[in-house]
Amino acid sequence: SQQGEEDPQALSIQEGENATMNCSYKTSINNLQWYRQNSGRGLVHLILIRSNEREKHSGRLRVTLDTSKKSSSLLITASRAADTASYFCATVYSNDYKLSFGAGTTVTVRA
Amino acid sequence: AAGVIQSPRHLIKEKRETATLKCYPIPRHDTVYWYQQGPGQDPQFLISFYEKMQSDKGSIPDRFSAQQFSDYHSELNMSSLELGDSALYFCASSATSGFDNEQFFGPGTRLTVL
Numbered sequence: 001s002q003q004g005e006e007d008p009q010a011l012s013i014q015e016g017e018n019a020t021m022n023c024s025y026k027t028s029i030n031n032l033q034w035y036r037q038n039s040g041r042g043l044v045h046l047i048l049i050r051s052n053e054r055e056k057h058s059g060r061l062r063v064t065l066d067t068s069k070k071s072s073s074l075l076i077t078a079s080r081a082a083d084t085a086s087y088f089c090a091t092v093y094s095n096d097y098k099l100s101f102g103a104g105t106t107v108t109v110r111a
Numbered sequence: 112a113a114g115v116i117q118s119p120r121h122l123i124k125e126k127r128e129t130a131t132l133k134c135y136p137i138p139r140h141d142t143v144y145w146y147q148q149g150p151g152q153d154p155q156f157l158i159s160f161y162e163k164m165q166s167d168k169g170s171i172p173d174r175f176s177a178q179q180f181s182d183y184h185s186e187l188n189m190s191s192l193e194l195g196d197s198a199l200y201f202c203a204s205s206a207t208s209g210f211d212n213e214q215f216f217g218p219g220t221r222l223t224v225l
Contacts (some may be wrong), residue, residue, distance in 0.1 A: 003165070033213070043201060043216040081220060088153060098167055099203075099214060101153040 006102040007087060014110050019076040023089035023104040024069075030092045032065060032072050033099065037086045046074075046087075051094075071074045113137055115204050115217035123223045124192050132187040132220045134206030142187040143212060145177060150200040160185055163209070192224045 006023045013019050019056040022049045028097070034046040040095065047067045049056045062075040076083055085104045120140045124130050129143045131161040136143050146154040147170075156169035158190060160179035171177075174192075179185045205212035 035216075040199070040221070042218040043203075045213060045215065048213055090154075096167075097142070097212065098154070098156040098159055098169065099146075099154075101146075103153050 006087075006105050008064060008105060009103070010106045010108070012108045012110065013079055015079060015081055016080055019079050019083070019107050019109070020073055021077075021087055021107070022071060022073045023102050023103075024071045025089075025091045025100075026070065027078075028094045030094050030096070032073075033065075033090045033092070034061075034063060034074050035088045035090060037088065037104075039085075043088070076107070078105075081109050081111045084109045115202055115215055117200075117202050117217035117220050119220060120218065121221050123225065125190055126194060126224055128192050128224075130189045130192060130222060132189070132200050132202075132209075132222070134185045134187070134202030134204075134217060136183050136185070136202075137206075137215055140204035140206050140215070141183060142205045142212065143179055143183070143209065144203040144205075145171075145185070145187050146201040146203065148201065148219075149195075150198070152198075154201060157187070189222075194224050197222060197224045 017062050029103045031050045033048045047058045047063050049063050053104045060077045066074045086104045088104045118133045129155045144159040145157040148154040157171040158177050159167045163179045174190050177187045201219045203214035204218045
């Protein structure tokens, strides 16, 4: 991975439970983005949080960013079977444009 | 709304052959990025173009080349294919090469090298 780590690598939860995954990065960023990928399919953009933001919401998703710890978390509330996917965080480092992806967290939501 | 189009969606090649992947960005997007995702791996940045000029280069092998054309579509040319080139290749586009740009990904081309 180009940037840092995501944890956990895999997560299995019951439908209706919350899922939390974390992402760490190495140097200062301009923004951090979360993506979802269903098995072998395309990357779906979920949410973008800028370096001067601390928390952002989108539907059942909540993203936090702690630049002092160089970490971000993604919370999915009231999970559904359709949330089963891999979730990647990707950073845009300062003075850069490209996305640097983390290793991803595989989430399985059991019905 | 129009999305990023990639073709072909699937491609099977033999070792040492060449392959050309195409990407059609969202209309009025001027920046194109290419990423490679190996099996079970995270996407890795290969190369990007802004206004038809190469803007950044990542871990792209010398056997690969790419360009962006006057209509903003991009092509990734891969020669002397190796087994390790088997991967999903994503193209993404954005409206500007600015720091806060949101990149929109295409569905990917799955390349299998036999």
